[in-house]
Amino acid sequence: MKLEFLILGKNESILPILLRLVNADENWNAIAFTDEHLAQEHFLNNKIDMVLLSSAIEDHVEKEFTSFCLKNNPDVEVIEHFGGGSGLLRSEILHRLHLKGKL
Structure with a gap:
Protein backbone atom coordinates (compact mmCIF):
# COMPACT_ATOMS: atom_id res chain seq x y z
CA MET A 1 0.00 0.00 0.00
CA LYS A 2 1.36 3.40 -0.99
CA LEU A 3 1.65 6.23 1.47
CA GLU A 4 -0.15 9.34 0.29
CA PHE A 5 1.57 12.72 0.68
CA LEU A 6 0.16 16.21 0.34
CA ILE A 7 2.71 18.96 -0.20
CA LEU A 8 1.84 22.61 0.39
CA GLY A 9 4.25 25.34 -0.61
CA LYS A 10 4.19 28.75 -2.23
CA ASN A 11 7.54 28.53 -4.02
CA GLU A 12 6.45 27.10 -7.36
CA SER A 13 10.00 26.27 -8.47
CA ILE A 14 10.54 23.99 -5.44
CA LEU A 15 7.33 21.95 -5.68
CA PRO A 16 8.32 19.90 -8.77
CA ILE A 17 11.56 18.95 -7.01
CA LEU A 18 9.72 17.81 -3.90
CA LEU A 19 7.24 15.86 -6.01
CA ARG A 20 10.07 14.13 -7.84
CA LEU A 21 11.88 13.27 -4.61
CA VAL A 22 8.82 11.85 -2.86
CA ASN A 23 7.49 10.03 -5.90
CA ALA A 24 10.92 8.44 -6.49
CA ASP A 25 10.03 5.94 -3.76
CA GLU A 26 7.76 3.30 -5.27
CA ASN A 27 5.76 3.14 -2.02
CA TRP A 28 5.05 6.86 -1.86
CA ASN A 29 2.69 9.05 -3.88
CA ALA A 30 2.56 12.85 -3.64
CA ILE A 31 0.45 15.70 -4.91
CA ALA A 32 1.40 19.35 -4.44
CA PHE A 33 -0.54 22.57 -3.99
CA THR A 34 0.29 26.25 -3.83
CA ASP A 35 -3.20 27.16 -2.60
CA GLU A 36 -4.11 26.08 0.92
CA HIS A 37 -7.84 26.04 0.17
CA LEU A 38 -7.39 23.57 -2.69
CA ALA A 39 -5.07 21.56 -0.46
CA GLN A 40 -7.72 21.46 2.28
CA GLU A 41 -10.34 20.26 -0.19
CA HIS A 42 -8.01 17.50 -1.39
CA PHE A 43 -7.18 16.56 2.20
CA LEU A 44 -10.86 16.16 3.08
CA ASN A 45 -11.58 14.02 0.02
CA ASN A 46 -8.56 11.70 0.15
CA LYS A 47 -6.70 9.60 2.68
CA ILE A 48 -3.48 11.50 3.37
CA ASP A 49 -0.75 9.89 5.46
CA MET A 50 1.77 12.70 5.46
CA VAL A 51 1.72 16.45 4.88
CA LEU A 52 4.89 18.28 3.85
CA LEU A 53 4.96 22.02 4.39
CA SER A 54 7.46 23.66 2.09
CA SER A 55 8.88 27.15 1.70
CA ALA A 56 7.22 30.55 1.33
CA ILE A 57 4.12 29.74 3.41
CA GLU A 58 3.04 32.55 5.69
CA ASP A 59 3.29 31.68 9.41
CA HIS A 60 -0.44 32.01 10.01
CA VAL A 61 -1.24 29.78 7.00
CA LEU A 94 11.70 7.82 7.36
CA HIS A 95 12.21 9.09 10.90
CA ARG A 96 8.52 9.98 11.23
CA LEU A 97 7.49 6.61 9.78
CA HIS A 98 9.79 4.87 12.25
CA LEU A 99 8.31 6.80 15.19
CA LYS A 100 4.81 5.81 14.05
CA GLY A 101 5.85 2.16 13.71
CA LYS A 102 5.20 2.18 9.98
CA LEU A 103 8.65 0.93 9.00
Whole structure:
Protein backbone atom coordinates (compact mmCIF):
# COMPACT_ATOMS: atom_id res chain seq x y z
CA MET A 1 0.00 0.00 0.00
CA LYS A 2 1.36 3.40 -0.99
CA LEU A 3 1.65 6.23 1.47
CA GLU A 4 -0.15 9.34 0.29
CA PHE A 5 1.57 12.72 0.68
CA LEU A 6 0.16 16.21 0.34
CA ILE A 7 2.71 18.96 -0.20
CA LEU A 8 1.84 22.61 0.39
CA GLY A 9 4.25 25.34 -0.61
CA LYS A 10 4.19 28.75 -2.23
CA ASN A 11 7.54 28.53 -4.02
CA GLU A 12 6.45 27.10 -7.36
CA SER A 13 10.00 26.27 -8.47
CA ILE A 14 10.54 23.99 -5.44
CA LEU A 15 7.33 21.95 -5.68
CA PRO A 16 8.32 19.90 -8.77
CA ILE A 17 11.56 18.95 -7.01
CA LEU A 18 9.72 17.81 -3.90
CA LEU A 19 7.24 15.86 -6.01
CA ARG A 20 10.07 14.13 -7.84
CA LEU A 21 11.88 13.27 -4.61
CA VAL A 22 8.82 11.85 -2.86
CA ASN A 23 7.49 10.03 -5.90
CA ALA A 24 10.92 8.44 -6.49
CA ASP A 25 10.03 5.94 -3.76
CA GLU A 26 7.76 3.30 -5.27
CA ASN A 27 5.76 3.14 -2.02
CA TRP A 28 5.05 6.86 -1.86
CA ASN A 29 2.69 9.05 -3.88
CA ALA A 30 2.56 12.85 -3.64
CA ILE A 31 0.45 15.70 -4.91
CA ALA A 32 1.40 19.35 -4.44
CA PHE A 33 -0.54 22.57 -3.99
CA THR A 34 0.29 26.25 -3.83
CA ASP A 35 -3.20 27.16 -2.60
CA GLU A 36 -4.11 26.08 0.92
CA HIS A 37 -7.84 26.04 0.17
CA LEU A 38 -7.39 23.57 -2.69
CA ALA A 39 -5.07 21.56 -0.46
CA GLN A 40 -7.72 21.46 2.28
CA GLU A 41 -10.34 20.26 -0.19
CA HIS A 42 -8.01 17.50 -1.39
CA PHE A 43 -7.18 16.56 2.20
CA LEU A 44 -10.86 16.16 3.08
CA ASN A 45 -11.58 14.02 0.02
CA ASN A 46 -8.56 11.70 0.15
CA LYS A 47 -6.70 9.60 2.68
CA ILE A 48 -3.48 11.50 3.37
CA ASP A 49 -0.75 9.89 5.46
CA MET A 50 1.77 12.70 5.46
CA VAL A 51 1.72 16.45 4.88
CA LEU A 52 4.89 18.28 3.85
CA LEU A 53 4.96 22.02 4.39
CA SER A 54 7.46 23.66 2.09
CA SER A 55 8.88 27.15 1.70
CA ALA A 56 7.22 30.55 1.33
CA ILE A 57 4.12 29.74 3.41
CA GLU A 58 3.04 32.55 5.69
CA ASP A 59 3.29 31.68 9.41
CA HIS A 60 -0.44 32.01 10.01
CA VAL A 61 -1.24 29.78 7.00
CA GLU A 62 1.23 27.16 8.23
CA LYS A 63 -0.35 27.12 11.70
CA GLU A 64 -3.93 27.11 10.39
CA PHE A 65 -3.24 24.38 7.84
CA THR A 66 -1.45 22.19 10.38
CA SER A 67 -4.33 22.63 12.82
CA PHE A 68 -6.85 21.84 10.07
CA CYS A 69 -5.02 18.64 9.11
CA LEU A 70 -4.65 17.37 12.67
CA LYS A 71 -8.26 18.21 13.53
CA ASN A 72 -9.54 16.25 10.54
CA ASN A 73 -7.04 13.39 10.85
CA PRO A 74 -5.15 13.14 14.16
CA ASP A 75 -2.98 10.34 12.72
CA VAL A 76 -1.58 12.43 9.89
CA GLU A 77 2.09 13.40 10.10
CA VAL A 78 2.92 17.03 9.35
CA ILE A 79 6.54 17.78 8.46
CA GLU A 80 7.94 21.25 7.96
CA HIS A 81 10.57 20.89 5.26
CA PHE A 82 12.31 24.05 4.14
CA GLY A 83 15.35 22.67 2.37
CA GLY A 84 18.52 20.82 3.08
CA GLY A 85 18.63 18.45 0.14
CA SER A 86 16.99 15.23 -0.89
CA GLY A 87 18.78 13.15 1.74
CA LEU A 88 17.42 15.28 4.55
CA LEU A 89 13.85 15.08 3.24
CA ARG A 90 13.99 11.30 2.95
CA SER A 91 15.53 11.06 6.44
CA GLU A 92 12.80 13.27 7.91
CA ILE A 93 10.10 11.11 6.33
CA LEU A 94 11.70 7.82 7.36
CA HIS A 95 12.21 9.09 10.90
CA ARG A 96 8.52 9.98 11.23
CA LEU A 97 7.49 6.61 9.78
CA HIS A 98 9.79 4.87 12.25
CA LEU A 99 8.31 6.80 15.19
CA LYS A 100 4.81 5.81 14.05
CA GLY A 101 5.85 2.16 13.71
CA LYS A 102 5.20 2.18 9.98
CA LEU A 103 8.65 0.93 9.00
